[in-house]
Amino acid sequence: MSDQQLRVVVLISGSGSNLQAIIDEKEAGTLPIEICAVISNKEDVRGLERASHHGIPTKVLDHKHFNSREEFDQELMLVIDSFCPDLVVLAGFMRILTPEFTNHYLGRMLNIHPSLLPKYQGLHTHKRALEAGDKEHGVTVHFVTAELDGGPAVIQARVPVLDGDTESMLAARVLEQEHVIYPRAILWFAEGRLRMCNGQALLDDQIIHV
Template sequence: MTAACNVVVLISGSGSNLQALIDSQADGNPACIRAVIANRADAFGLTRAQGAHIPTAVLDHKAFGSREAFDAALMEVIDGYAPDLVILAGFMRILTPGFVRHYQGRLLNIHPSLLPKYKGLDTHRRALEAGDSEHGCSVHFVTEELDGGPVAIQATLQVNSGDDIESLTQRVHAAEHQIYPLAMRWFAEGRLRLAEQGAMLDGVTLPAAGYQIRI
């Protein structure tokens, strides 16, 4: 029996990816979400967590004089839950280098593009405007480079001729809800790790695009 893997999830909004992570906790999955922390008191994800009897906390970034002060306070709250893994699920804050280093190798994020394409915002619009035939999402380890950490898993879907930003957003969201719980479970099982050479799955270095799933 694999020991439980304590997970803390950071959110800013509705928490649809959080819900997928919560729903994936079941017998045989060592991942255990110990707490959900938001930087906005009105984040609906807090309601989702409370409905699942998961402890929550709110830390308003506007109450702090600097990004560094906020991140230091956030680390203190997170570390109170002794996390093995910290997951960013729609956490709309750029993290300081000190925060990222503190959780190096145990900090995951999901990004709505096939990284390294379209780092940053407006990924679906950018993919459509570029005429891309494929789009998707990536789970990656967080490093000090924005959206630049080693990719663990990527879901690729075909861009349909009738797709607009709304339809493409919905389809990518559905893909996110498949791969994020998978990455959390792989990490909890000790299968997914970050090494000097990049992301590793079952002791094998993954390619730059990570483990590939076509949807």
Template sequence: MAAAAKPGIVVLISGRGSNLQSILDRAASGELPVEVRAVISNRPGVYGLQRARDAGVPALVLDHKDFADRTSFEAELIRQIDGFGPALVVLAGFMRILEPGFCEHYRGRMLNIHPSLLPKYRGVHTHERALAAGETEHGVSIHFVTPELDGGPVFLQATVPVLPGDDADTLAARVLVEEHKLYPLAIRWFAEGRVRLDGDTVLFDGAPLAAPKRLDDGA
């Protein structure tokens, strides 16, 4: 009997694609049971596109600057994504705020990674803000995307300590190590049907998830 087809994913990027690389590597090794069907960047010339090409994955550019407005850009982006028939859309450093219609089109089928312990520090400059607030713990979160910026249901997190003498760069580097572990795990859970969104509630192994799983707790 032929093996069941792996669920397809499309990854959206805007930059160097380090999280993309962690996904590509694990998909290639078989550790991550998905087929990366395309990588789409809203910025031309970024290194993440070369990472995709090196992995034999279609690498597309859809420059938002070529469109009159956000709505027309997102309509074309939906057309491009849906042409690959993915089960999941993965935002991996995609630096565009998405309109409600786009988020609803992929509701329950789109994940984002955010470098903070949500709901703390939504938006940008998370490491600087955590340091300014005197946090002793920082981290990264994976959530389903909803129209609220960085406000969708979180189901997986990892923590890192904030160390004496840290600056934004050293803290970001420590968080990035966890990001590269966390995102493939979250995608694998989705691909295996272990995590899904039911309304506004995350179900994990069929039961409502009361709090995000923590990688440091053996998730």
């Protein structure tokens, strides 16, 4: 592993529990990254407090102050690039991104989505899994492309759907696994083992099949 730490910018919209999991791994010495900034599209969210508590620079860029999605994304790119990141991490960033934005960071932007992609792209994944009568549910870390929740998968974790599960019960079980696999995927990227090539995710130069 290189002594050079991977420069990471994290984008959030809410509580930042995945951000906290990443911070915890970094502070434990198991994740060789520098979190250069945490950027939120909403003010007064807990994720910003988490970042500030750990001395991480924060920035709020309120999407409601822009006339279009394109204008917001262009400004967001300028803000992100001012921190010169090697990797952009979406951790509960609740925005649909423009192709210009996703192409700008192609191969160096990761997202975590609470379903076993390609199942249940978009919102309300736990409700949809319950309504479908699925026996298992889970979470996927993937590279971000212009297709919503459609980039190549890096790693998945599966959880059982139990009799009597509610959305919140299932969500909590999935969230535990999110906090495990997201830092792992970032570690692989930091170690130079994970990359995207020709629309596929590769680990140690082998195509990832989840």
